Amino acid sequence: MGFNYWSLGLIHREVHEMTRSCLIIGEEIAALRAAKDLASLDIPVTLINPSKELGETTQLLQRGFSEQPSNGNILQSHIKELQSNSNVTILNDAQVTKVIKNHSPFEVEIHHNNTSENLTGDVIILATGFEPFDASNISSYGYGFLEGVLTIFDLEKALREKNLPINEKTERIIFILCVGSRTIQANPDCSAFCCSYSINQTLRIKQQFPDIEVVVMYMDIRTIANQEFLYNKARKKRVLFIRGRPAAIDQGAGKFIVNYEDSLAEEQESLPADLVILTIGGMPAPASGKITTSLGVQQTPNGFIEVTEKPVGTSVPGIFVCGSAAEGVKNVWQSLSEGGAAAMAAIRFLKETKK
Amino acid sequence: MIESEKLSINVKYLDSDSLAIISECMQCGICTSVCPKRHVSKYNPRMIIHSALLGHALSMDDLTDCLTCGHCFEQCPQLIDFPNFIRESRAQVVLNEENFAHHNIFNLLHIFMSQMTESGLNFSYDGDIEPKSNIAYFPGCIDLFDRFLDLQKTNFHQIGQSAINIMNKVGIKPNLISLKCCGHDAYWTGDNESFEKMREYNTQVIKNADISTLIVSCAECYYSFEKLYDLEDIKIQHIAQFIEDHQNSLVFKEENTTVSYHDACRLGRFMKEYDSPRNVLKNTGVKMVELENNKENCTCCGVSAWLKCDDRARAIMLQKLEEATATDASTLVVGCTKCFAHLNCIMEDREPQHSYQIHIKEIGTLVDELSSKK
Numbered sequence: 214m215g216f217n218y219w220s221l222g223l224i225h226r227e228v229h230e231m232t233r234s235c236l237i238i239g240e241e242i243a244a245l246r247a248a249k250d251l252a253s254l255d256i257p258v259t260l261i262n263p264s265k266e267l268g269e270t271t272q273l274l275q276r277g278f279s280e281q282p283s284n285g286n287i288l289q290s291h292i293k294e295l296q297s298n299s300n301v302t303i304l305n306d307a308q309v310t311k312v313i314k315n316h317s318p319f320e321v322e323i324h325h326n327n328t329s330e331n332l333t334g335d336v337i338i339l340a341t342g343f344e345p346f347d348a349s350n351i352s353s354y355g356y357g358f359l360e361g362v363l364t365i366f367d368l369e370k371a372l373r374e375k376n377l378p379i380n381e382k383t384e385r386i387i388f389i390l391c392v393g394s395r396t397i398q399a400n401p402d403c404s405a406f407c408c409s410y411s412i413n414q415t416l417r418i419k420q421q422f423p424d425i426e427v428v429v430m431y432m433d434i435r436t437i438a439n440q441e442f443l444y445n446k447a448r449k450k451r452v453l454f455i456r457g458r459p460a461a462i463d464q465g466a467g468k469f470i471v472n473y474e475d476s477l478a479e480e481q482e483s484l485p486a487d488l489v490i491l492t493i494g495g496m497p498a499p500a501s502g503k504i505t506t507s508l509g510v511q512q513t514p515n516g517f518i519e520v521t522e523k524p525v526g527t528s529v530p531g532i533f534v535c536g537s538a539a540e541g542v543k544n545v546w547q548s549l550s551e552g553g554a555a556a557m558a559a560i561r562f563l564k565e566t567k568k
Numbered sequence: 569m570i571e572s573e574k575l576s577i578n579v580k581y582l583d584s585d586s587l588a589i590i591s592e593c594m595q596c597g598i599c600t601s602v603c604p605k606r607h608v609s610k611y612n613p614r615m616i617i618h619s620a621l622l623g624h625a626l627s628m629d630d631l632t633d634c635l636t637c638g639h640c641f642e643q644c645p646q647l648i649d650f651p652n653f654i655r656e657s658r659a660q661v662v663l664n665e666e667n668f669a670h671h672n673i674f675n676l677l678h679i680f681m682s683q684m685t686e687s688g689l690n691f692s693y694d695g696d697i698e699p700k701s702n703i704a705y706f707p708g709c710i711d712l713f714d715r716f717l718d719l720q721k722t723n724f725h726q727i728g729q730s731a732i733n734i735m736n737k738v739g740i741k742p743n744l745i746s747l748k749c750c751g752h753d754a755y756w757t758g759d760n761e762s763f764e765k766m767r768e769y770n771t772q773v774i775k776n777a778d779i780s781t782l783i784v785s786c787a788e789c790y791y792s793f794e795k796l797y798d799l800e801d802i803k804i805q806h807i808a809q810f811i812e813d814h815q816n817s818l819v820f821k822e823e824n825t826t827v828s829y830h831d832a833c834r835l836g837r838f839m840k841e842y843d844s845p846r847n848v849l850k851n852t853g854v855k856m857v858e859l860e861n862n863k864e865n866c867t868c869c870g871v872s873a874w875l876k877c878d879d880r881a882r883a884i885m886l887q888k889l890e891e892a893t894a895t896d897a898s899t900l901v902v903g904c905t906k907c908f909a910h911l912n913c914i915m916e917d918r919e920p921q922h923s924y925q926i927h928i929k930e931i932g933t934l935v936d937e938l939s940s941k942k
Contacts, residue, residue, distance in 0.1 A: 434594075445646075448592045453622060456595070477595055477618055 233563055236319065236334030238309060238504060240264045242545055243536025244340030245291040246552025251559060252300035259302045259332055260295070261323060263341075263500050266305060267292050287545065308500075312507040317531035317566065319508075335566070336531050336559040339505070339518060340552065343495030343537040346393030346400060353461040354392070354491060361469065362462060362489045364392075365411050372417060378488060379418075383425055387471050387486040388415060389459055390431040394494030401515060404494025406544040409440040411492040415452045416443065428453045428484065430473055437544075457482075462489055495542035508532060517541055525555040531566075533558050582620065586656035592646045593617045599640030599650055604868045605633050608883040613640050613650050620653075631658050632667040632875050635884075636756055637868035638837040658758030669877035673716055678754040682765035687746040687773075695732040698741035704779040705731055705742040708786040709749055710905050722912040727785050727905060730936035731807050735783075737941040738814040742783065747773055750784075750792040752834075753873040767797060774799060783810050785932055787835035787904035794839065806835060807932040808845040808903050815851045818939040826855040827934070828897035830888070830911075831866035832904030845903050845931055852938045857895045867891070869907040870914075877910075885914035889924045899927045901934055 235251055237244050240262040248258045260267075268288045295301045307325040314320035320333045348356035348364050356362050361378060363371070365388075371377045379386075388411050393399040408431075415427045429452060436444040448454070459473040468485040475482050497516035505512055511519040511528040518527060518534045525533045535551035537543050543551065597614045605611035611633045620626060636651035644650070665672045681688050691707055707728030714724045735742050747770045754763040774782060781803045784790050790806040793799060805813075827849060835841050842863045849856045861867050870884035871877050888911060892900040902908050911928040 444594075445592060448594070449588075451587070451591055451621075454595075455622065475618075475622075478615065 233318075233335040234259065234333070235336045235338065235559055236261060236321065236332060237338045237340060238263075239338075239340030239342055239501075239536070239538065240267050241340055241342035241536050241548060242268060242288060242291065243342075243538075243543075243548040243552035243555070244338070245288070245295060246549050247338045247340060247535060247556040247559070248295055248301055249291055249298075250553055250556035252295070252298045254560065255300055256560070256563070257300050257302075259334065260304065261307045261309060261332075262303065262305045263308055264306065267295075267303065287549070309504050309507075312504070315507070315509050315529070317562075319531065336533065336562055337508070338555045338559060339501070339510070339527070339532065339534045339538055340536045340548075340555070341498050341501035341504070341518075341538040343404075343542045344498045346404075346493040346496050348392055348491045348493050350399065351392065354389070354489075355462050355464075356491060359462065359464065359469065359489075361487065362491065364491045364493045365407065365414060366493070368414055368490050372414065377418075377421075379422060379425070383422070383487045385426040385428060385484070385486045386418060386488040386490060387469075387484065388427070388429045388490045388492055389471070390429060390434075390492045391458065392491040392493045393496070395432065400494055400496055402494075402541045403435060404542040405435070405437070405547070406542060407492045407494050408435045409437070409443055409544065411490065412436060412443045412447050412452070414490070415447050416450060419447075419450045419452060423450075426453065428455060428486070430455050430457055430459055430471070432456065432458055440544075495537060498538065501538050510534075513540055515541070525551060525558050531562055533562075582657055582660055586653055586660070587620065589653040589656065590617045590620060590648055590650065593621065593648055594646060596645060598643045598645065599648075602639040602643050604637060604639060604870075604884050605635060605880065607887070608880040609633070617648070617650070617653070620657075626657065628661075628664055628667065631661065632663060633880075635833075635868045635870070635872045637833040637872065639865075639868070642837050642864050655756055655758055658756075659760050660758070663757060663875075667875055669871065669874045670716060674712075674753065674874045675757065675759075677712065678749060678751070678759060678762045678766070681748050682751075682754070682762035682769075684748070687748050687769075689746065689748065691728065691744055691746070693729050693732050693744065695729070695736050696741040697732070697744045699743050701741055701743040702778065702780045703735070703740055703742050703783065704745040704774075704777060704781065705735065705783045706745050706747050706750075706789060707731070708784060708789045708905055710785070713905070713909055717909060717913065719909075719912055719916050721916060722909075724905065724909070726933055727908070727930045730930070730933040731783070731785050733936045734807075734811060734814075734818070734932060734939065737939060738817040740814075743777060743779060745773065745777055745779070745782070750786075750789045751796070752788040752792045755792070755796060756873040757875065763796075771797060771799065774802060781805060783807060785905060785930065787832040787839075788906060791834035791838050806839075806841065806844070806903065808835075808848050809841070811848045811932070811935050812844045812851075815848060817942050818935075819942050820852045820938050821940070823852070823854055823938055825899065826857060826895075826897045827899045827901050827929075828857050828859050828892055828895045829862070829931075830859065830869070830892070830900055830902045830907060831863055832902060832907045833866075833868055833872075835903050836866055837864055845901070848931065848935060849901060852935060854938070855896075857897050859891050859895065861891065869902075869904075869910045871910050872906070881910075882914060882917070885910055889914065889926065892926050893924055897926070899929050899934070901929050901931050903931050905930065 234257040238261045251258050310324045311322035318335045394404045456476045457473040459471045463470040472483045513519045517540045521528045533555040535555035536548035599613040616630050634654040640650045668675045710724035748766045751763040751766040783805045785807045793804045870881040908930050
């Protein structure tokens with residue numbers, strides 16, 4: 214339903230005649246989606262992955278959205294499909310070292326397996342993702358030297374490896390939202406995924422430890438679209454929400470003391486906690502900035518890649534961008550659809566520039 | 569834990585069921601924006617929910633200022649039943665006597681009545697009564713109001729008399745059933761023990777009476793018998809609904825008068841009965857105009873369950889009179905004996921702010937005055 218096989222056949226025939234290739238730079242879900250869609254139409258794709266394995270950042274992100282069981286493991290299914298598709302070449306731990314030709318057909322030099330090689334592509338899709346905000350930049354939160362102050366990604370790792378720093382003495386866990394996000398001092402934008410992501414974590418903690426008080430300190434709750442169910446469920450499970458951005462985390466007698474203003478009650482308060490979880494957002498990935506500059510692609514003032522032609526076009530014809538690299542951090546579902554959109558835009562470009 | 573010395577009721581003692589009622593609050597504040605008490609004070613339902621969820625203590629005023637009028641519930645995007653939270657919380661503390669109007673008499677009456685072996689409400693009305701009738705009428709507490717409320721110009725007894733007159737006019741001789749108080753106020757002040765006793769007694773009497781219909785004049789009785797009792801297939805009717813069913817058996821004298829109608833919370837927002845009273849009024853031939861705030865937005869009469877009849881309650885009552893006199897109507901019709909009591913009380917206030925040119929009339933009484941037997 215909703216998928217037109219007849220038109221797919223037409224696209225298939227046309228692109229097949231092109232026999233031209235595509236370079237995808239990045240490893241997040243948007244990159245994988247774009248690769249999957251292009252490869253399914255027999256367009257040869259080279260996936261240049263700067264990380265050790267595919268989907269590293271997405272792996273962290275997607276758990277925040279997999280509460281609905283029907284979603285399955287979207288990341289693993291993509292990786293599996295790409296690995297078995299002969300149209301896809303995956304180069305893990307590969308870095309673009311030089312841009313040789315910055316207009317279509319593009320040519321770049323990459324470093325991979327201790328050797329350098331040149332790759333060409335008629336189109337480039339940039340899906341370089343984001344880098345988690347470095348929480349130690351906010352020294353008053355004590356990340357990095359206060360044991361028991363963790364980021365959501367540290368917590369995610371602990372949840373997954375089942376070694377949460379929680380014991381019978383743990384009474385209260387405080388989540389602080391928007392750490393490094395929505396501030397001119399770091400990332401001025403909302404990182405979009407983090408509210409849903411951390412509220413999902415509160416639910417998993419509540420499920421395992423119903424007697425531990427879980428408090429979320431927020432400025433706004435942005436569980437967008439259908440993710441609102443997480444927020445509703447958390448309130449039902451008695452996760453407590455306090456509106457206020459804490460200024461500092463102090464060390465008390467065996468506990469952390471979080472100082473904040475309850476801005477709904479207009480009261481200056483402090484609350485002891487055994488664990489403090491910093492809900493960090495995302496910053497532009499540095500590697501992304503480098504390659505973007507070499508390719509001559511315009512950037513936003515915050516350092517993400519500018520989408521000059523919505524939804525996925527950049528300032529350079531033949532270079533498309535999708536996912537968190539495109540103007541700001543996205544959640545998994547947005548990245549997924551942008552990956553699909555970038556594949557479609559690439560096909561259109563190939564068709565229009567056919568000799 | 570956060571402690572607050574000035575407050576008296578520690579929410580930690582509230583059971584988790586009461587907190588579950590409010591746990592889904594998103595703190596949007598729509599409840600406070602429509603709260604009638606907020607319009608005349610700093611009462612803040614949103615803030616009370618916030619404090620309760622964070623484990624802060626609540627004050628006695630937090631629990632007793634609420635009118636349980638349901639404006640908040642009507643608007644809440646999460647359908648949080650704040651009045652019910654207040655009720656549950658009241659049930660877990662002892663409400664101070666000074667919060668009750670009329671020297672706590674009505675609260676004590678509930679306790680007395682619940683302990684008595686018989687109804688304790690003895691009625692005497694003119695007209696045809698048939699103890700074996702399968703249609704019963706219960707006047708409620710109105711005769712007690714005559715005895716305890718010092719109102720010179722207000723006749724509560726007439727409400728029951730008019731209801732019986734109307735029934736007689738349409739050819740029905742009701743069984744004047746002798747129940748205890750319906751328990752509404754005991755229930756809403758959190759006196760579950762008295763309420764359960766009265767409910768038990770009344771249920772027994774009603775079931776033994778072999779009736780098919782129970783007619784009441786008070787919105788609170790109607791709500792209580794419908795929602796708080798389990799009377800199975802016995803039909804509960806408010807007097808307005810009864811009149812609507814039988815209005816073709818009445819003839820109305822021509823009366824060139826204009827009336828407005830006040831939707832009592834228990835009849836309106838709680839029972840969603842907006843149409844019957846309006847149909848009845850229109851059918852009598854009088855001209856009916858709406859108050860500025862009507863139906864689900866109709867503002868509360870100012871007091872409920874005899875709690876907190878203070879200056880702020882009187883301010884709400886005066887607002888109601890202002891609203892009623894802003895229309896062309898010379899009479900404000902009510903379908904609840906409590907609204908009738910509160911609004912007449914403010915009319916007879918010894919130090920009136922203004923002299924309001926309006927009559928407060930109970931719907932059955934008005935229909936009785938205008939109608940005769942066909």
